[in-house]
Amino acid sequence: METQRSMSKLNILVVDDARFIRERVTSMVREAFPDFSVMAVENGTEATRAMQQKRFDLILCDWEMPEMSGLEVLQWTRSQDDYKQTPFLMVTSRGEREYVLKAIQAGVNDYLGKPFTREQLVQKMVKALDKRQQLSPEQQARAAAMLEADKKATPAEASAPAKMRSKPKGLAQLRNSEQTFRCAIKDLNLREVKVVIKNEGAFPQVLEQVVVDIEQLSGDSVARINGFITSIQATEQKLDAAYVDVNVFFMDDDPDKLAHLSKYIASVR
Known part of the structure; x- marks a missing residue:
């Protein structure tokens, strides 16, 4: 495996069993970082196989997947010498404290709750990669410009949750x-x-x-x-x-x- 990565050509691995989400995350990453190489796989087994064949600089992984969960992928990743320090972002609809703690104990770098915006995804990626100084000044500037554009394009939504009325189906x-x-x-x-x-x-x-x-x-x-x-x-x-x-x-x-x-x-x- 390669031990050094070009700051302008990082490899990103997306792992999610839902095709729509894989495609959406891949598109978001490519829009924000067009010089990154993005690979998407549909389960944990394919993810571990891909990581043995190629060196990735950041992993975006779903938690709830059949066969091998995101937590198991994370645990396997941290057991590999080449991936002990690689940024790993858990992407999931589970936000309960017990799940967050399990991911932290297993060595996750950050947690992104579904559903999420492009702004939230890019912010998490920049934070994770900046800590390892893996983004060039040009990449940082592009990401910052995109985040600013997203803020201007998306109006603030009301914070109070809507109430509901009872229906027999639940x-x-x-x-x-x-x-x-x-x-x-x-x-x-x-x-x-x-x-x-x-x-x-x-x-x-x-x-x-x-x-x-x-x-x-x-x-x-x-x-x-x-x-x-x-x-x-x-x-x-x-x-x-x-x-x-x-x-x-x-x-x-x-x-x-x-x-x-x-x-x-x-x-x-």
């Missing part, structure tokens, strides 16, 4: 990179969900990446499903409609999540 939380919406489930299958949120002036956007936390009727969490918004529509033809329907298409192919989802669907049908 409750959920819809999370984008800035806000959490309490919502009620109107319809649900293994590929998509329709939820309703109260109109309080702040909405997610069409094609925006989100996480849907579906809850059991008892209040226990069932699954955190990654997806993207396919449509948003007012529930009535009024400018001040009180509620809005949001359709989310699921991107997760995790067998465990799909199994939980199947049981939940059967329980509310």
Whole structure:
């Protein structure tokens, strides 16, 4: 393996079992750092194989994957002499304290919660690579300019979460990179969900990446499903409609999540 890397040509490894997220992260990295080389793989086994064949300078890895979890990839990475100090960013919809602590104990450098914006991803990458002085002044300037442009293009969203109204098919939380919406489930299958949120002036956007936390009727969490918004529509033809329907298409192919989802669907049908 090579032991020295060119500051202008770093190798980035993206690991995620959801194709949409792999493509999205790859696109974000290439837009921010066009001189980087980006490789994307769909599971931990492919990730460890790739790391044995090529030297990577930063790893962006999902936590919840079949066969080999992101935590197991991290533990394997830190057991390798060539990767003991390599920046490793865990990208996941799990934000509970116990999961964060496990990742820290295993040697993670930083934690990026799904869903996330390009600004948040680039900030984490710059922070990780700057610590090892792996970014050239030109790369730092380009990243800073892109972050500033993103701030100007994205208006600030209201911080208060929207309230929901009860529906017989259950409750959920819809999370984008800035806000959490309490919502009620109107319809649900293994590929998509329709939820309703109260109109309080702040909405997610069409094609925006989100996480849907579906809850059991008892209040226990069932699954955190990654997806993207396919449509948003007012529930009535009024400018001040009180509620809005949001359709989310699921991107997760995790067998465990799909199994939980199947049981939940059967329980509310």
